[in-house]
Amino acid sequence: MKRTQILIVVVAIVLVGVIFFLPKVVVNDEDKSDLANSENATAVPEGHSEDDGHNHGAESGATADAHMSATPEQLMELATARAKYNKTSDEQARNRVAAELAEAYANATKYDSAGYYYEIAAKARGGERSYKKAGDAYYEAFTFAATQERASELGAKARGMYEQVLKNNPTDLDAKTNIAMTYIATSNPMQGITLLREVIASDPNNQKALFNLGILSIQSNQYDKAVERFQKLVAVNPDHVEGTFYLAVSLAETGQKQEAKALFTKVKGMSNDPALASSVDEYLAKLN
Known part of the structure; x- marks a missing residue:
């Protein structure tokens, strides 16, 4: 974080x-x-704001409070990036713009939406850095989650991105530590503790x-x-x-x-x- x-x-x-x-x-x-409680991971993250064009779920609690911290300038940047993304029809160009839109969402502290678009860009580009950005955004959203169910969903998304990072760079201890903490909110918390011990061992x-x-x-x-x-x-x-x-x-x-x-x-x-x-x-x- x-x-x-x-x-x-x-x-x-x-x-x-x-x-x-x-x-x-x-x-x-x-x-x-x-x-x-058992993890209930879904393919699409909850918590996107209603104006992001995805309607994946209503924001509430700590996440909503965090999102309210965006400045008018950041919201303007977000609106501009979203409009650019929606108008882009070429797939390759759209994937590039997805990274710009993700950054705008991250600047506005809308981390779940940032993760969603960073993930689109990462799947198109590949590479450790792209997946790390997506994982970090989902992890930030995970730390703001207002319910355990939501934490499980966002934690699963973060894990998926970080696992791609570790495929490219098994020595990335930051990614490994964040994976560990997402496991603590699942039915297998000891897996997270084991990972943390592995980090300390390294x-x-x-x-x-x-x-x-x-x-x-x-x-x-x-x-x-x-x-x-x-x-x-x-x-x-x-x-x-x-x-x-x-x-x-x-x-x-x-x-x-x-x-x-x-x-x-x-x-x-x-x-x-x-x-x-x-x-x-x-x-x-x-x-x-």
């Missing part, structure tokens, strides 16, 4: 995007149970994999393990705001109050996000 989000409510951690749908899995080798300092494994440990109430993951993460990247925040949360949950207080205070100086500052204040009030 190109951006990070921290959404917290009083007394509970509401995890970003995909984390909202995570099953209560125990992140260890012994636990092999399937704990999420790159012990991989920040995205460390972060996600830490989040999974929090989700399964394994705060000791979460402390280990986030400590490693902030050792690799001391400026990782989310990692520092969740390390503080994990320390607080394991009874290490003084260490947690120090880190919560540090987090306030690392970010100007008012929502994050408010959440930190809530935790500090509880720890005092």
Whole structure:
């Protein structure tokens, strides 16, 4: 993902995007149970806005809110690109314009539609980079999904694109990590955890994999393990705001109050996000 989000409510951690749908899995080798609802993947992604000419489903919840962030200039760019696409009749030219339309949708934060058109362009062009763009767009839409069903659908689309990436470049750990996280929202979450471990085995300092494994440990109430993951993460990247925040949360949950207080205070100086500052204040009030 190109951006990070921290959404917290009083007394509970509401995890970003995909984390909202995570099953209560125990992140260890012994636990092999399937704990999420069955995946219901469809061939066409939901969530396109009504003006994109596809009517694949109504937008709602977090996705709709994200799409509302588009500026008038971005919406104008989108309208222009869509008109150009609709007027193009030559198939090869239309496929090229599909990439332009996808970029316009991505700029307007309409990631599901961006994925749809990036996929059209990727299937016409082939190549690792084209499929990576489609996968990244679908993955962004996946993280904004407002229901588990929608997360499963968009996650399946992202996986399909990333699998094409890995066929061309098996060492793309970013694609592999994102595939792993889409599996967490399916009936086989352990497959995702296994993939994350494979990423760590290849790159012990991989920040995205460390972060996600830490989040999974929090989700399964394994705060000791979460402390280990986030400590490693902030050792690799001391400026990782989310990692520092969740390390503080994990320390607080394991009874290490003084260490947690120090880190919560540090987090306030690392970010100007008012929502994050408010959440930190809530935790500090509880720890005092």
